[in-house]
Amino acid sequence: MCPASPPPPAIEFLGAGFRTPDGRPILRELTLSVRNGETLVLLGRSGAGKTTALKLINRLIEPSEGEVRVEGRSTLAWDPIALRRRIGYVIQEVGLFPHFTVARNVALVPHLEGWPAAKIRGRVDELLRMVGLDPGRFADRLPRELSGGQRQRVGVARALAADPPILLMDEPFGALDALTRTELQREFRALEERLGKTVVFVTHDLAEAMRLATRIGLVEDARLAGVYSPNEFLRSADPLPAAYVAAFRGEEER
Amino acid sequence: MNLWTVLIENGHLILTLTGEHLWLVGASMAIALAIGIPAGILLARRPRFRPPVLGTASAIETIPSLALFGFLLSVPWIEQRADRQAITALALYALLPIIQNTYSAIAGVDPAVREAARAMGMTRNQILRQVELPLALPVIIGGVRVATVLTVGIATIAPAIGAGGLGELIFRGIAMVDNNLILAGAIPAALLALAADFLLGGLERRLRRAR
Numbered sequence: 151m152c153p154a155s156p157p158p159p160a161i162e163f164l165g166a167g168f169r170t171p172d173g174r175p176i177l178r179e180l181t182l183s184v185r186n187g188e189t190l191v192l193l194g195r196s197g198a199g200k201t202t203a204l205k206l207i208n209r210l211i212e213p214s215e216g217e218v219r220v221e222g223r224s225t226l227a228w229d230p231i232a233l234r235r236r237i238g239y240v241i242q243e244v245g246l247f248p249h250f251t252v253a254r255n256v257a258l259v260p261h262l263e264g265w266p267a268a269k270i271r272g273r274v275d276e277l278l279r280m281v282g283l284d285p286g287r288f289a290d291r292l293p294r295e296l297s298g299g300q301r302q303r304v305g306v307a308r309a310l311a312a313d314p315p316i317l318l319m320d321e322p323f324g325a326l327d328a329l330t331r332t333e334l335q336r337e338f339r340a341l342e343e344r345l346g347k348t349v350v351f352v353t354h355d356l357a358e359a360m361r362l363a364t365r366i367g368l369v370e371d372a373r374l375a376g377v378y379s380p381n382e383f384l385r386s387a388d389p390l391p392a393a394y395v396a397a398f399r400g401e402e403e404r
Numbered sequence: 405m406n407l408w409t410v411l412i413e414n415g416h417l418i419l420t421l422t423g424e425h426l427w428l429v430g431a432s433m434a435i436a437l438a439i440g441i442p443a444g445i446l447l448a449r450r451p452r453f454r455p456p457v458l459g460t461a462s463a464i465e466t467i468p469s470l471a472l473f474g475f476l477l478s479v480p481w482i483e484q485r486a487d488r489q490a491i492t493a494l495a496l497y498a499l500l501p502i503i504q505n506t507y508s509a510i511a512g513v514d515p516a517v518r519e520a521a522r523a524m525g526m527t528r529n530q531i532l533r534q535v536e537l538p539l540a541l542p543v544i545i546g547g548v549r550v551a552t553v554l555t556v557g558i559a560t561i562a563p564a565i566g567a568g569g570l571g572e573l574i575f576r577g578i579a580m581v582d583n584n585l586i587l588a589g590a591i592p593a594a595l596l597a598l599a600a601d602f603l604l605g606g607l608e609r610r611l612r613r614a615r
Contacts, residue, residue, distance in 0.1 A: 232525070259525065
């Protein structure tokens with residue numbers, strides 16, 4: 151008997167790259183492991199390739215080279231539907247179904263998974279409370295009857311609905327006003343500490359990265375420029391993180 | 405004889421002809437929907453089919469209706485009965501607004517919504533049935549409304565090939581130089597078109613409000 155091998159990392163990029171059909175590289179040779187239960191923030195400019203890396207994880211796109219593994223198995227070996235139902239996904243535009251009530255939006259994946267109605271109802275109430283929305287007031291509303299921050303809360307609740315071990319978040323708080331954004335970041339951090347999901351979080355905002363990250367993966371020009379803990383990032387002498395920190399400080403002093 | 409007398413004297417005939425008219429419009433719309441909605445969905449998915457399909461459907465619109473009825477006289481099975489010819493021709497005219505609206509409504513669904521649907525692990529079929537079609541429905545109904553009003557009007561030519569309908573009275577009135585007889589066919593036909601427009605327009609508005 152061999153000793154039990156340690157569980158594979160939640161997500162592994164092994165030389166993963168992506169090119170557009172006309173051959174333009176969007177992401178090159180990304181090699182990176184995301185540990186179980188950590189929040190890895192991919193930080194970088196718009197168009198650096200962060201979102202592409204995220205979409206490789208739930209196979210919204212497939213790698214042109216290399217491999218992405220989820221729970222030790224190549225995404226190409228997963229049934230894409232089964233893979234995506236194990237991975238929650240929250241995007242900046244939220245993408246709530248405008249013709250579904252809040253409750254139906256949140257119940258989407260449990261419904262697809264064929265949960266019994268009573269269990270779905272209980273879960274929806276639980277989730278809405280978890281993201282700070284009173285089920286009695288919000289369950290039957292349509293997305294357009296909510297504020298931006300409320301919609302984003304519903305988006306988080308929907309992503310968590312079937313209790314997926316992995317959560318992907320693509321600038322989820324980017325379109326919110328500063329106050330609401332900070333509030334949601336704080337609540338999300340508390341939620342994450344309680345739930346212990348493996349989170350990959352994309353942002354271009356250093357402050358957000360510092361608030362949420364276990365580790366920060368810095369992405370620049372289609373490549374991973376380095377991986378840092380928030381503390382290492384602040385103190386790093388590498389030019390790129392230093393530039394981020396300088397720009398951030400400059401902004402604070404203004 | 406004034407119009408009222410003509411309408412009352414021909415009351416029974418008008419009802420029968422209205423029934424025929426509704427049959428022509430109803431059957432042709434059923435065929436046009438059965439072809440047009442799947443075609444529109446296909447076009448939303450496969451851009452390269454758009455030019456040939458929309459081009460053909462537009463070209464059909466430009467064929468004068470009398471000529472189209474005539475062409476169909478030589479098509480096997482269809483030529484056996486006059487109403488088959490009329491229904492086929494009307495269905496062809498109804499295709500363009502249905503295909504065009506279905507395709508543009510589905511292609512116009514918010515990409516963020518579609519991406520979220522895929523990312524939640526919905527299959528293509530589930531996305532179509534639960535997301536794309538419900539969101540596209542008001543615009544599709546708008547196309548059905550245009551197509552219905554169009555076919556109610558064109559169907560008044562059907563008597564030219566012996567397919568009946570309210571045009572019967574219009575043709576008879578023209579032959580007898582009797583304006584009241586023409587109106588006895590034209591007014592109910594116009595009312596049918598208005599009713600279709602009103603009902604489908606109401607449905608469209610209700611669906612839009614529910615979004």
